[in-house]
Amino acid sequence: MTWDPAAVPNAHGKTVVVTGANAGVGYFASEQLAAAGAHVVLACRSPERAEAAVSAIRRRVPGASVGATPLDVADAGSVTEAADALLQRERVDVLLLNAGIVHPPADRAVDARGNELVLSTNVLGHFQLTALAFPVLERTPGARIVTLGSLATLLSRFPVDDLQLDGSYNSWNAYAQSKIAAQVLGFELDRRLRAAGKDIASVVVHPGYSTSGRTPGIRGVNQPSKAKRFADNLQAAWTQGKDHGAWVPVRAALDPEVRGGDFLGPRWVTKGAPARALATRTSRDRTVGARVWELLEEYTGQRFTVAP
Template sequence: MVWNPAELPDAHGRTVVITGGNAGVGYFTAEQLAGAGAHVVLACRDPERAEAAVAAVRRRVRGASVEATPLDVTDRASVDALADALLERDRVDALVLNAGMVHPPRERTTDRYGNELVLATNVLGHFRLVARALPALERTGAARVVTLGSLATRLGRLRLDDIQLEHSYTSWRAYSGSKIAAQAFGFELERRLRASGSSVSSLVVHPGYSTSGRTPGIRGVNQPSRAKRFADNLQAAWTQGKDHGAWAPVRAVLDPDLTGDDYLGPVGRTKGVPTYAHPTRFSRSPRTGARLWPLLEAAAAQRFDVL
């Protein structure tokens, strides 16, 4: 089907949880889904920024149904609390794994459990959350897990013998490697869901090259400086706003024709309406997924059997 981001399918009656939904692509995913009628839950670390995002969605979307809930993806207790809360809901139609660290520290840093911080933020917290909250999606039926990948997967490597980057850390390796791991997790999750006969699907998308300087200004959500606007607009030929970057995860949530075999990204690779794209062979490889899965279980301290 031809997908038109301006004419979304009706989503009334659906509940969508978005991690890190207070800014960037996550915020605009929330706003667009709320505009389609979904009840949107913003799972965010900073309560003030979360409430600012909730207020913005309500200002910009008439009749929006939206709420915020706490989530720090680097804190296992916080992840577990959200999973428990999701298990108590009547339905969870989609879980969008959006929260992440885009600007890694220059020096290797770890979380409180000793995991490299970018991996912990971009992958491990989500792995633990899905493992614990999956029964809520199973109960809903035909629910979806949507993982935010990145074009950075084409420009870096993931060494499975050093996923914590104890021997080879750079900020770029941390970011690109975490996104490769995120995509590989999403694809492996889909394979395991299909093997188990589950009604839940796992889809992976990427938002292209989306920058804040080309994104609509919203009080408390996106307020780039004039200098940032100027610099980002110099790249207008190959960039887009984060509102357009959200088109891919929104389609992954709403398009009834999609399956877990599909990978979405902008039609122009870096910008444009979302269409079928091609992930890297490494991230999609069943061998990669099979080798990565136990490493994630160990690092997240979370066994994940898809039954």
């Protein structure tokens, strides 16, 4: 299973929706998918940043088919409106669940429903969006749902009944546990899709150790300071730019050899061309998956039944 990031399959006719696509891995995945011919929808919280990203893609990819739709994954109302907009589309071939808080607040914060903010942003909003937009995925032959995980999942415990970190919050645990929950959700969704006989694949990926200081500068999208570039380049032996980190979700979106339940990451763990990777045992645990699904339904108030 090899992949050349410079020879991406033709994606003309496909519609790809990328959450949190105005910066980072989400932006570069969107740019690369647009360059492959896909119609790319950038689902972003900030209209101004979304427009800057759309303009950048159009500058860098002549003839790109790209647009934007409002989405704040930590706002249940915004998620509902975004899902309604997706349901108006004829097809959605790939739903790339990328949006997230990478640098959590020092102190615990909550969304309007009282859910811990990092969990809400990195997991709950995507769960709700996927559940509500599921009909358009069902009517798109060979649709894929790609969930962005993280190397941080290797470095944290996962007390499944303390996802809200009520009384045990710190910023590191908030990020790492939210990413474990995201991976758990991606694999559990695949099991349910297969059991129901759906022609939809759920794939989980991680982008390695991708830093902004090793990423091409793009006005309005990625503008690291000289100090940031200097510091990040000191780690060049084991890091890569976010443009290279984006190779992984792009492969998950377009490679015909990718199957539901696959886990992809950089070949050399922190950097390199995308390849199959090993997910943590917890991420793939069926019992954990079933419990997390129950909790996500409870926290969001959103039932998500994958029926035959």
